[in-house]
Amino acid sequence: MRKTSYAATFVAVIIIPCHRVSQNILSARLPDWLIAKYDIMNVQVTVRYGLMERCERSCGHLEYTDYECRPFPLSVKDKCDGENRMFCALWTSAQYFTELGIGFAAMGLVALLIGVSTHSRRRRVWRAVAGLVILHAVFQLVTFILVTELYRKERFPAFEHARPGVGYVLNAVSWVSGFAVGAGVIVTGVAADRGHKWAAGNRAYRPIEGC
Template sequence: MDFHLVPRSEDRNYTGFLTKTIVYTSTLIIFLASFGLTVSSIVVPKWISYHNEQVWYSYGLHRRCSSVTDSCQSFPLRDDCSGRGRYFCSMWRSVAFLMSFAVVLEGMSIVAYLIILSGGKRLRESGWKVLSLLIILSVAVQASSMSIVAYLYDHEERFFVGWKLDESWIYCIVSWCVGLFCAACLIVAGRVLPSEGGYELIPDHS
């Protein structure tokens, strides 16, 4: 009598065939885009900018650029952190630190993704808990950074009429929104999707 493998009955009834592996793989691809946006928000020096017909200025986390000098320079400098600028300097450096920390958390999340996908069924069944926590932490850090910059934009005297929150700030928003979406998908999949089934031997009577 010959035997052949067939999916267990509970697997045959799950017509959607939406396994946790598919969820992990698809959200990883989306999360990589979020990671790229986070890095771009740090590299591109356009968190807050000013433009008119003659000149433009822009503030990045680590550089300040101007059409007057036609170049970018490190920011904040020591002169920027003296006197009344001390508070702004401290807050701006905090944002730079938080965004760098967010990159670290996202990097750890990517490593966790790869470990889970290369591991066995047990990792795929329980790994979403640690992974979603790492992503949520990175989301919280980026949202805090975004909020601090928005607060400085509204309350700092150096940003008068004509200044605006620019593309790097938008990159940050999109990044943490995408990350939050990925975390939500992982949590829902971990709680709702059935366990990955195996196969069972049944006799072949032919």
């Protein structure tokens, strides 16, 4: 593959995963995958659920309370040892899967940096880049499926009042974009191996023809 193709892929992978460093880290850390709003005795309560924490705010006519956040889910408060045991196990698994996805995205960036170093490496490393980007997308997709199923089936009582938030949307954008970038790397890499100039550049590989 030509250096321009690697540079474009590098930019795409940087954009796909970003909070401070990446979009995946942002979606993983944001406490607003699901947002529940309901009224209790004329006090509006807003609860934001993230993969790692839960934040709550109460707002009434005479009272305003800033967000109070805590880790989520917790063994006792969220009944992880009782009726919500399955929910807690699956929600925690979603956390692990998104962290694994971030790891593969970081490895993909390293592979890209190695790939742009020399022409010979660019010809070989695109397979690793494609594989890592797609693995990143797969793990983000698994997280999305788990959270979606828990939300859709209201496995946690408060989810009855919940709606998807920014973290949920960012995760969806992440895995969709990841599959698109991975497919683009594969198509470009295969074309470069076949000697197409648009993919391989001026130094495209040409097999030596027999006499």
